[in-house]
Amino acid sequence: MLCLVSVIFSTSLLISSSCFGVVASQDPECPTFVSDNSSCPEAWHYWGNSCYRITESNFPWSKARDECRNLGGVLAVPSSSQESDFIANLIPWKCREGNVEVAYRNWYPGEPNDKEDEDCGMYYRRGITKWLDQCFTFMSDNSSCPESWHYWGNSCYKITETRFSWSEARDECRNLGGVLCVPSSDQENDVIVNWVPDDSDVWIDCNDQEVKGIWKCREGNEEITYRNWDPTQPDNKVNEQCVVLSKMCEMKRQWFDVSCQRHNMAVCKMAARPFLQV
Known part of the structure:
Protein backbone atom coordinates (compact mmCIF):
# COMPACT_ATOMS: atom_id res chain seq x y z
CA MET A 1 0.00 0.00 0.00
CA LEU A 2 1.01 3.60 -0.46
CA CYS A 3 1.91 5.37 2.73
CA LEU A 4 1.61 9.04 3.61
CA VAL A 5 3.93 11.08 5.76
CA SER A 6 3.11 14.42 7.31
CA VAL A 7 5.53 17.04 8.59
CA ILE A 8 4.79 20.39 10.18
CA PHE A 9 7.47 23.06 9.94
CA SER A 10 7.60 26.15 12.12
CA THR A 11 9.29 29.53 11.83
CA SER A 12 11.41 28.48 14.82
CA LEU A 13 12.87 25.65 12.79
CA LEU A 14 16.06 27.62 12.11
CA ILE A 15 16.66 27.83 15.85
CA SER A 16 15.36 24.54 17.05
CA SER A 17 14.20 21.34 15.38
CA SER A 18 11.95 20.34 18.24
CA CYS A 19 8.84 20.86 16.12
CA PHE A 20 10.07 18.91 13.14
CA GLY A 21 7.78 15.98 12.50
CA VAL A 22 5.13 16.92 15.02
CA VAL A 23 1.61 15.98 13.87
CA ALA A 24 -0.31 18.50 15.92
CA SER A 25 -1.33 21.87 14.55
CA GLN A 26 -1.46 23.38 18.05
CA ASP A 27 1.80 22.15 19.54
CA PRO A 28 2.56 24.64 22.37
CA GLU A 29 6.23 24.86 21.42
CA CYS A 30 5.39 25.75 17.82
CA PRO A 31 2.74 28.48 17.99
CA THR A 32 3.50 29.90 14.56
CA PHE A 33 3.44 27.81 11.42
CA VAL A 34 4.62 28.63 7.95
CA SER A 35 2.00 29.26 5.30
CA ASP A 36 4.13 29.26 2.17
CA ASN A 37 4.02 26.11 0.05
CA SER A 38 7.67 26.67 -0.91
CA SER A 39 8.58 25.69 2.64
CA CYS A 40 7.78 22.07 1.84
CA PRO A 41 10.58 19.87 0.48
CA GLU A 42 10.43 18.75 -3.14
CA ALA A 43 7.80 16.03 -3.81
CA TRP A 44 5.85 17.05 -0.69
CA HIS A 45 2.39 18.68 -0.75
CA TYR A 46 1.31 21.58 1.42
CA TRP A 47 -2.02 21.78 3.25
CA GLY A 48 -3.10 23.18 6.62
CA ASN A 49 0.41 24.25 7.69
CA SER A 50 1.73 20.76 7.07
CA CYS A 51 3.64 18.96 4.35
CA TYR A 52 2.46 15.61 3.05
CA ARG A 53 4.03 12.99 0.85
CA ILE A 54 2.83 9.75 -0.71
CA THR A 55 5.73 7.37 -0.99
CA GLU A 56 6.38 5.75 -4.35
CA SER A 57 7.31 2.41 -2.79
CA ASN A 58 4.97 0.05 -0.94
CA PHE A 59 5.75 -1.07 2.60
CA PRO A 60 4.23 -3.18 5.37
CA TRP A 61 2.93 -0.96 8.17
CA SER A 62 5.98 -1.13 10.46
CA LYS A 63 8.41 -0.35 7.64
CA ALA A 64 6.12 2.44 6.43
CA ARG A 65 6.41 4.06 9.86
CA ASP A 66 10.21 3.74 9.75
CA GLU A 67 10.34 5.15 6.22
CA CYS A 68 8.36 8.20 7.29
CA ARG A 69 10.77 8.76 10.15
CA ASN A 70 13.71 8.39 7.77
CA LEU A 71 12.16 11.11 5.61
CA GLY A 72 12.03 13.40 8.63
CA GLY A 73 8.35 13.03 9.38
CA VAL A 74 5.82 10.64 10.84
CA LEU A 75 3.21 8.28 9.48
CA ALA A 76 0.15 10.49 9.32
CA VAL A 77 -3.34 9.97 10.74
CA PRO A 78 -6.13 12.26 9.44
CA SER A 79 -7.69 14.26 12.26
CA SER A 80 -10.64 15.65 10.32
CA SER A 81 -12.80 14.86 7.30
CA GLN A 82 -11.16 17.76 5.46
CA GLU A 83 -7.68 16.36 6.05
CA SER A 84 -8.86 12.89 5.08
CA ASP A 85 -10.30 14.22 1.80
CA PHE A 86 -7.08 16.11 1.07
CA ILE A 87 -5.01 12.97 1.61
CA ALA A 88 -7.35 10.91 -0.56
CA ASN A 89 -6.82 13.35 -3.42
CA LEU A 90 -3.06 12.78 -3.20
CA ILE A 91 -3.42 9.05 -3.81
CA PRO A 92 -2.86 8.43 -7.52
CA TRP A 93 -5.69 6.85 -9.53
CA LYS A 94 -4.62 3.81 -11.53
CA CYS A 95 -6.25 3.35 -14.91
CA ARG A 96 -5.25 0.40 -17.04
CA GLU A 97 -6.51 -1.16 -20.22
CA GLY A 98 -5.25 -4.71 -19.96
CA ASN A 99 -1.66 -4.23 -18.84
CA VAL A 100 -1.32 -0.78 -20.43
CA GLU A 101 -1.38 2.30 -18.20
CA VAL A 102 -3.78 4.92 -19.57
CA ALA A 103 -2.81 8.49 -18.78
CA TYR A 104 -5.94 10.14 -20.21
CA ARG A 105 -8.54 11.44 -17.74
CA ASN A 106 -11.90 13.09 -18.40
CA TRP A 107 -13.27 13.75 -14.93
CA TYR A 108 -16.60 15.49 -14.47
CA PRO A 109 -16.09 18.90 -12.76
CA GLY A 110 -15.70 18.31 -9.03
CA GLU A 111 -14.56 14.72 -9.53
CA PRO A 112 -12.96 12.66 -8.20
CA ASN A 113 -14.30 13.73 -4.82
CA ASP A 114 -13.06 10.56 -3.09
CA LYS A 115 -16.05 10.10 -0.85
CA GLU A 116 -16.11 7.05 1.39
CA ASP A 117 -15.94 3.79 -0.59
CA GLU A 118 -15.76 5.64 -3.94
CA ASP A 119 -12.64 3.94 -5.27
CA CYS A 120 -13.67 3.23 -8.84
CA GLY A 121 -14.33 5.16 -12.02
CA MET A 122 -17.49 5.27 -14.07
CA TYR A 123 -18.56 6.67 -17.43
CA TYR A 124 -21.75 8.75 -17.46
CA ARG A 125 -23.84 9.36 -20.58
CA ARG A 126 -27.42 10.63 -20.98
CA GLY A 127 -28.42 9.61 -17.50
CA ILE A 128 -26.89 6.12 -17.77
CA THR A 129 -24.21 5.31 -15.25
CA LYS A 130 -21.77 2.90 -16.78
CA TRP A 131 -19.78 1.23 -14.04
CA LEU A 132 -16.36 -0.22 -14.62
CA ASP A 133 -15.30 -3.19 -12.57
CA GLN A 134 -12.84 -1.22 -10.48
CA CYS A 135 -10.66 1.31 -12.20
CA PHE A 136 -7.93 -1.30 -12.55
CA THR A 137 -9.65 -3.50 -15.14
CA PHE A 138 -11.38 -1.68 -17.95
CA MET A 139 -13.54 -3.43 -20.48
CA SER A 140 -11.55 -4.13 -23.62
CA ASP A 141 -11.18 -6.36 -26.60
CA ASN A 142 -8.76 -9.18 -26.07
CA SER A 143 -7.00 -11.44 -28.51
CA SER A 144 -8.03 -14.48 -26.49
CA CYS A 145 -11.68 -13.81 -27.40
CA PRO A 146 -13.17 -14.62 -30.81
CA GLU A 147 -13.94 -11.75 -33.15
CA SER A 148 -17.03 -9.72 -32.16
CA TRP A 149 -16.81 -11.00 -28.55
Whole structure:
Protein backbone atom coordinates (compact mmCIF):
# COMPACT_ATOMS: atom_id res chain seq x y z
CA MET A 1 0.00 0.00 0.00
CA LEU A 2 1.01 3.60 -0.46
CA CYS A 3 1.91 5.37 2.73
CA LEU A 4 1.61 9.04 3.61
CA VAL A 5 3.93 11.08 5.76
CA SER A 6 3.11 14.42 7.31
CA VAL A 7 5.53 17.04 8.59
CA ILE A 8 4.79 20.39 10.18
CA PHE A 9 7.47 23.06 9.94
CA SER A 10 7.60 26.15 12.12
CA THR A 11 9.29 29.53 11.83
CA SER A 12 11.41 28.48 14.82
CA LEU A 13 12.87 25.65 12.79
CA LEU A 14 16.06 27.62 12.11
CA ILE A 15 16.66 27.83 15.85
CA SER A 16 15.36 24.54 17.05
CA SER A 17 14.20 21.34 15.38
CA SER A 18 11.95 20.34 18.24
CA CYS A 19 8.84 20.86 16.12
CA PHE A 20 10.07 18.91 13.14
CA GLY A 21 7.78 15.98 12.50
CA VAL A 22 5.13 16.92 15.02
CA VAL A 23 1.61 15.98 13.87
CA ALA A 24 -0.31 18.50 15.92
CA SER A 25 -1.33 21.87 14.55
CA GLN A 26 -1.46 23.38 18.05
CA ASP A 27 1.80 22.15 19.54
CA PRO A 28 2.56 24.64 22.37
CA GLU A 29 6.23 24.86 21.42
CA CYS A 30 5.39 25.75 17.82
CA PRO A 31 2.74 28.48 17.99
CA THR A 32 3.50 29.90 14.56
CA PHE A 33 3.44 27.81 11.42
CA VAL A 34 4.62 28.63 7.95
CA SER A 35 2.00 29.26 5.30
CA ASP A 36 4.13 29.26 2.17
CA ASN A 37 4.02 26.11 0.05
CA SER A 38 7.67 26.67 -0.91
CA SER A 39 8.58 25.69 2.64
CA CYS A 40 7.78 22.07 1.84
CA PRO A 41 10.58 19.87 0.48
CA GLU A 42 10.43 18.75 -3.14
CA ALA A 43 7.80 16.03 -3.81
CA TRP A 44 5.85 17.05 -0.69
CA HIS A 45 2.39 18.68 -0.75
CA TYR A 46 1.31 21.58 1.42
CA TRP A 47 -2.02 21.78 3.25
CA GLY A 48 -3.10 23.18 6.62
CA ASN A 49 0.41 24.25 7.69
CA SER A 50 1.73 20.76 7.07
CA CYS A 51 3.64 18.96 4.35
CA TYR A 52 2.46 15.61 3.05
CA ARG A 53 4.03 12.99 0.85
CA ILE A 54 2.83 9.75 -0.71
CA THR A 55 5.73 7.37 -0.99
CA GLU A 56 6.38 5.75 -4.35
CA SER A 57 7.31 2.41 -2.79
CA ASN A 58 4.97 0.05 -0.94
CA PHE A 59 5.75 -1.07 2.60
CA PRO A 60 4.23 -3.18 5.37
CA TRP A 61 2.93 -0.96 8.17
CA SER A 62 5.98 -1.13 10.46
CA LYS A 63 8.41 -0.35 7.64
CA ALA A 64 6.12 2.44 6.43
CA ARG A 65 6.41 4.06 9.86
CA ASP A 66 10.21 3.74 9.75
CA GLU A 67 10.34 5.15 6.22
CA CYS A 68 8.36 8.20 7.29
CA ARG A 69 10.77 8.76 10.15
CA ASN A 70 13.71 8.39 7.77
CA LEU A 71 12.16 11.11 5.61
CA GLY A 72 12.03 13.40 8.63
CA GLY A 73 8.35 13.03 9.38
CA VAL A 74 5.82 10.64 10.84
CA LEU A 75 3.21 8.28 9.48
CA ALA A 76 0.15 10.49 9.32
CA VAL A 77 -3.34 9.97 10.74
CA PRO A 78 -6.13 12.26 9.44
CA SER A 79 -7.69 14.26 12.26
CA SER A 80 -10.64 15.65 10.32
CA SER A 81 -12.80 14.86 7.30
CA GLN A 82 -11.16 17.76 5.46
CA GLU A 83 -7.68 16.36 6.05
CA SER A 84 -8.86 12.89 5.08
CA ASP A 85 -10.30 14.22 1.80
CA PHE A 86 -7.08 16.11 1.07
CA ILE A 87 -5.01 12.97 1.61
CA ALA A 88 -7.35 10.91 -0.56
CA ASN A 89 -6.82 13.35 -3.42
CA LEU A 90 -3.06 12.78 -3.20
CA ILE A 91 -3.42 9.05 -3.81
CA PRO A 92 -2.86 8.43 -7.52
CA TRP A 93 -5.69 6.85 -9.53
CA LYS A 94 -4.62 3.81 -11.53
CA CYS A 95 -6.25 3.35 -14.91
CA ARG A 96 -5.25 0.40 -17.04
CA GLU A 97 -6.51 -1.16 -20.22
CA GLY A 98 -5.25 -4.71 -19.96
CA ASN A 99 -1.66 -4.23 -18.84
CA VAL A 100 -1.32 -0.78 -20.43
CA GLU A 101 -1.38 2.30 -18.20
CA VAL A 102 -3.78 4.92 -19.57
CA ALA A 103 -2.81 8.49 -18.78
CA TYR A 104 -5.94 10.14 -20.21
CA ARG A 105 -8.54 11.44 -17.74
CA ASN A 106 -11.90 13.09 -18.40
CA TRP A 107 -13.27 13.75 -14.93
CA TYR A 108 -16.60 15.49 -14.47
CA PRO A 109 -16.09 18.90 -12.76
CA GLY A 110 -15.70 18.31 -9.03
CA GLU A 111 -14.56 14.72 -9.53
CA PRO A 112 -12.96 12.66 -8.20
CA ASN A 113 -14.30 13.73 -4.82
CA ASP A 114 -13.06 10.56 -3.09
CA LYS A 115 -16.05 10.10 -0.85
CA GLU A 116 -16.11 7.05 1.39
CA ASP A 117 -15.94 3.79 -0.59
CA GLU A 118 -15.76 5.64 -3.94
CA ASP A 119 -12.64 3.94 -5.27
CA CYS A 120 -13.67 3.23 -8.84
CA GLY A 121 -14.33 5.16 -12.02
CA MET A 122 -17.49 5.27 -14.07
CA TYR A 123 -18.56 6.67 -17.43
CA TYR A 124 -21.75 8.75 -17.46
CA ARG A 125 -23.84 9.36 -20.58
CA ARG A 126 -27.42 10.63 -20.98
CA GLY A 127 -28.42 9.61 -17.50
CA ILE A 128 -26.89 6.12 -17.77
CA THR A 129 -24.21 5.31 -15.25
CA LYS A 130 -21.77 2.90 -16.78
CA TRP A 131 -19.78 1.23 -14.04
CA LEU A 132 -16.36 -0.22 -14.62
CA ASP A 133 -15.30 -3.19 -12.57
CA GLN A 134 -12.84 -1.22 -10.48
CA CYS A 135 -10.66 1.31 -12.20
CA PHE A 136 -7.93 -1.30 -12.55
CA THR A 137 -9.65 -3.50 -15.14
CA PHE A 138 -11.38 -1.68 -17.95
CA MET A 139 -13.54 -3.43 -20.48
CA SER A 140 -11.55 -4.13 -23.62
CA ASP A 141 -11.18 -6.36 -26.60
CA ASN A 142 -8.76 -9.18 -26.07
CA SER A 143 -7.00 -11.44 -28.51
CA SER A 144 -8.03 -14.48 -26.49
CA CYS A 145 -11.68 -13.81 -27.40
CA PRO A 146 -13.17 -14.62 -30.81
CA GLU A 147 -13.94 -11.75 -33.15
CA SER A 148 -17.03 -9.72 -32.16
CA TRP A 149 -16.81 -11.00 -28.55
CA HIS A 150 -16.04 -8.69 -25.61
CA TYR A 151 -13.46 -9.41 -22.93
CA TRP A 152 -14.02 -8.86 -19.22
CA GLY A 153 -12.89 -10.70 -16.09
CA ASN A 154 -11.08 -13.48 -17.99
CA SER A 155 -14.25 -14.30 -19.94
CA CYS A 156 -15.60 -13.51 -23.40
CA TYR A 157 -19.12 -12.22 -23.97
CA LYS A 158 -21.30 -11.84 -27.04
CA ILE A 159 -24.67 -10.18 -27.51
CA THR A 160 -26.30 -11.95 -30.43
CA GLU A 161 -27.62 -9.84 -33.28
CA THR A 162 -30.42 -12.31 -33.99
CA ARG A 163 -33.40 -12.64 -31.66
CA PHE A 164 -34.47 -16.05 -30.40
CA SER A 165 -36.92 -17.72 -28.09
CA TRP A 166 -35.32 -18.62 -24.75
CA SER A 167 -34.60 -22.27 -25.64
CA GLU A 168 -33.26 -21.25 -29.05
CA ALA A 169 -31.00 -18.67 -27.37
CA ARG A 170 -29.51 -21.33 -25.12
CA ASP A 171 -28.87 -23.58 -28.12
CA GLU A 172 -27.32 -20.70 -30.09
CA CYS A 173 -24.85 -19.94 -27.31
CA ARG A 174 -23.82 -23.60 -27.25
CA ASN A 175 -23.41 -23.57 -31.04
CA LEU A 176 -21.09 -20.58 -30.62
CA GLY A 177 -18.95 -22.51 -28.16
CA GLY A 178 -20.24 -20.94 -24.97
CA VAL A 179 -23.22 -20.95 -22.66
CA LEU A 180 -26.19 -18.68 -22.07
CA CYS A 181 -24.84 -16.32 -19.44
CA VAL A 182 -26.15 -15.47 -15.97
CA PRO A 183 -24.53 -12.49 -14.21
CA SER A 184 -23.09 -13.54 -10.86
CA SER A 185 -22.44 -10.07 -9.39
CA ASP A 186 -23.54 -6.46 -9.65
CA GLN A 187 -20.35 -5.68 -11.54
CA GLU A 188 -20.88 -8.37 -14.15
CA ASN A 189 -24.54 -7.41 -14.50
CA ASP A 190 -23.61 -3.77 -15.19
CA VAL A 191 -20.79 -4.68 -17.57
CA ILE A 192 -23.17 -6.79 -19.68
CA VAL A 193 -25.74 -4.00 -19.78
CA ASN A 194 -23.11 -1.73 -21.33
CA TRP A 195 -23.07 -3.98 -24.42
CA VAL A 196 -26.85 -4.29 -24.73
CA PRO A 197 -28.43 -1.86 -27.22
CA ASP A 198 -30.70 0.75 -25.71
CA ASP A 199 -34.36 -0.24 -25.29
CA SER A 200 -33.57 -3.94 -25.58
CA ASP A 201 -33.75 -7.11 -23.50
CA VAL A 202 -31.36 -10.07 -23.51
CA TRP A 203 -32.01 -13.63 -22.39
CA ILE A 204 -30.10 -15.01 -19.42
CA ASP A 205 -30.14 -18.63 -18.25
CA CYS A 206 -32.79 -18.43 -15.53
CA ASN A 207 -36.21 -20.10 -15.54
CA ASP A 208 -38.84 -21.70 -13.31
CA GLN A 209 -39.96 -24.31 -15.81
CA GLU A 210 -39.42 -27.21 -13.39
CA VAL A 211 -41.39 -25.78 -10.44
CA LYS A 212 -43.41 -22.58 -10.73
CA GLY A 213 -41.88 -19.88 -8.53
CA ILE A 214 -38.61 -21.78 -7.96
CA TRP A 215 -36.12 -19.97 -10.15
CA LYS A 216 -33.12 -21.93 -11.36
CA CYS A 217 -30.18 -19.93 -12.67
CA ARG A 218 -27.31 -21.87 -14.18
CA GLU A 219 -24.26 -20.98 -16.21
CA GLY A 220 -23.35 -24.24 -17.89
CA ASN A 221 -23.42 -26.68 -14.98
CA GLU A 222 -22.80 -24.04 -12.33
CA GLU A 223 -25.63 -22.83 -10.10
CA ILE A 224 -25.71 -19.03 -9.77
CA THR A 225 -27.14 -17.64 -6.54
CA TYR A 226 -26.96 -13.95 -7.48
CA ARG A 227 -30.28 -12.27 -8.33
CA ASN A 228 -31.04 -8.78 -9.60
CA TRP A 229 -34.82 -8.68 -9.87
CA ASP A 230 -36.67 -5.46 -10.54
CA PRO A 231 -38.61 -4.58 -7.34
CA THR A 232 -41.86 -5.66 -9.03
CA GLN A 233 -40.42 -8.98 -10.23
CA PRO A 234 -40.85 -11.84 -10.61
CA ASP A 235 -44.60 -11.36 -10.79
CA ASN A 236 -45.17 -14.97 -11.97
CA LYS A 237 -47.83 -14.15 -14.48
CA VAL A 238 -49.17 -16.98 -16.63
CA ASN A 239 -46.48 -18.41 -18.93
CA GLU A 240 -43.77 -16.01 -17.68
CA GLN A 241 -41.15 -18.65 -16.90
CA CYS A 242 -37.94 -17.24 -18.38
CA VAL A 243 -35.79 -14.25 -17.49
CA VAL A 244 -34.39 -11.25 -19.37
CA LEU A 245 -31.88 -8.64 -18.34
CA SER A 246 -33.64 -5.46 -19.40
CA LYS A 247 -32.40 -2.18 -20.78
CA MET A 248 -35.83 -1.04 -21.90
CA CYS A 249 -35.54 2.15 -19.82
CA GLU A 250 -32.35 4.09 -19.31
CA MET A 251 -32.16 3.38 -15.61
CA LYS A 252 -33.33 -0.27 -15.81
CA ARG A 253 -30.57 -2.82 -15.39
CA GLN A 254 -32.60 -5.49 -13.67
CA TRP A 255 -34.27 -8.83 -14.35
CA PHE A 256 -37.83 -9.50 -15.47
CA ASP A 257 -39.74 -12.73 -15.92
CA VAL A 258 -41.33 -12.97 -19.37
CA SER A 259 -42.75 -15.57 -21.72
CA CYS A 260 -40.11 -18.02 -22.93
CA GLN A 261 -41.59 -17.69 -26.43
CA ARG A 262 -40.71 -14.04 -26.78
CA HIS A 263 -37.87 -13.29 -29.17
CA ASN A 264 -34.90 -11.45 -27.69
CA MET A 265 -31.19 -11.23 -28.16
CA ALA A 266 -29.05 -13.46 -25.96
CA VAL A 267 -25.91 -12.86 -23.94
CA CYS A 268 -23.47 -15.73 -24.45
CA LYS A 269 -20.33 -16.34 -22.43
CA MET A 270 -17.20 -18.42 -22.77
CA ALA A 271 -13.99 -18.54 -20.80
CA ALA A 272 -10.96 -16.72 -22.15
CA ARG A 273 -9.03 -19.34 -20.23
CA PRO A 274 -11.14 -22.53 -20.08
CA PHE A 275 -13.05 -23.04 -16.88
CA LEU A 276 -16.66 -23.42 -18.00
CA GLN A 277 -18.09 -26.88 -18.58
CA VAL A 278 -19.95 -26.48 -21.87
